[in-house]
């Protein structure tokens with residue numbers, strides 16, 4: 219069942235260039251795209267609960283939360299509704315770091331930065347527990363059928379499910395739309411108390427071959443759990459674990475030093491948390507957003523997958539409106555609402571931005587199968 223607004227009926231082959239001239243297609247991926255492969259991946263609303271319940275938080279983060287929200291929130295048997303939301307925690311920290319609000323609990327800037335780093339590492343650990351070493355079947359199939367050179371992926375997700383799927387393409391596709399200096403890997407364990415002294419990460423021999431190519435840009439608007447940024451070099455390195463064929467998540471709060479021998483700066487994660495105080499001043503993220511806007515302007519199709527345009531994402535919503543609201547008949551929304559009433563609410567929300575968009579409520583997997591069949595029928599695959 220397909221429900222369209224007043225739009226002409228769109229079929230998948232038209233998306234692939236049958237009825238429309240072959241051109242650029244941008245796919246905009248939200249959390250629902252990851253959930254097609256990992257239904258149990260925690261929603262934003264449950265993320266902090268999952269982190270505390272599974273023991274993925276270290277002491278520093280636990281005592282920070284206990285001090286701000288009271289020790290009750292740490293109880294192992296507490297329900298999700300009894301714990302703070304992770305977006306509130308990020309907002310408290312980020313609003314203070316940006317100078318817009320007082321510090322929670324009168325904490326110093328250093329403590330807030332440290333707590334934020336622990337929060338990001340905990341997210342990495344909680345996501346890693348759900349994903350494990352498994353590879354997303356739907357994501358992999360999607361990555362396989364995408365044509366190079368006329369596809370751009372924009373993602374609000376900082377998990378690395380789609381990254382891994384693109385890495386498994388042949389040839390391997392690693393292209394974040396911004397220059398990556400090196401793919402690096404961990405060299406042994408960190409030594410307690412000497413985090414800043416040692417070069418914990420080293421470049422992977424031959425990785426330049428991989429990070430220099432990739433005809434399908436994956437533009438990660440909120441950063442990524444495999445990005446390591448050196449503020450002194452102003453360079454982005456990524457992790458890319460060769461032997462398992464998958465990128466690795468940042469799950470250590472202390473990341474160690476930049477790999478360059480002459481550089482003494484520790485790495486920083488690049489990740490905008492789910493916060494009402496979303497900050498995109500980071501040079502790497504600014505470049506990513508500029509690239510995303512350009513890709514949207516140059517595209518003659520926009521397919522939005524598993525994304526509910528949440529309120530906190532007002533900047534992403536504005537970017538989509540700037541580039542496609544006036545040509546909304548070229549927008550397709552792929553989603554899988556749980557109930558007819560959810561579907562109605564979602565359609566209404568999208569309709570206000572994209573009045574003539576087409577709605578495909580059968581979900582990401584169904585959509586990928588349709589593209590795959592269509593391409594097979596046309597002898598493309």
Ligand SMILES: [Zn+2]
Nearest residue numbers: 448451476481
């Ligand atoms: Zn450096």
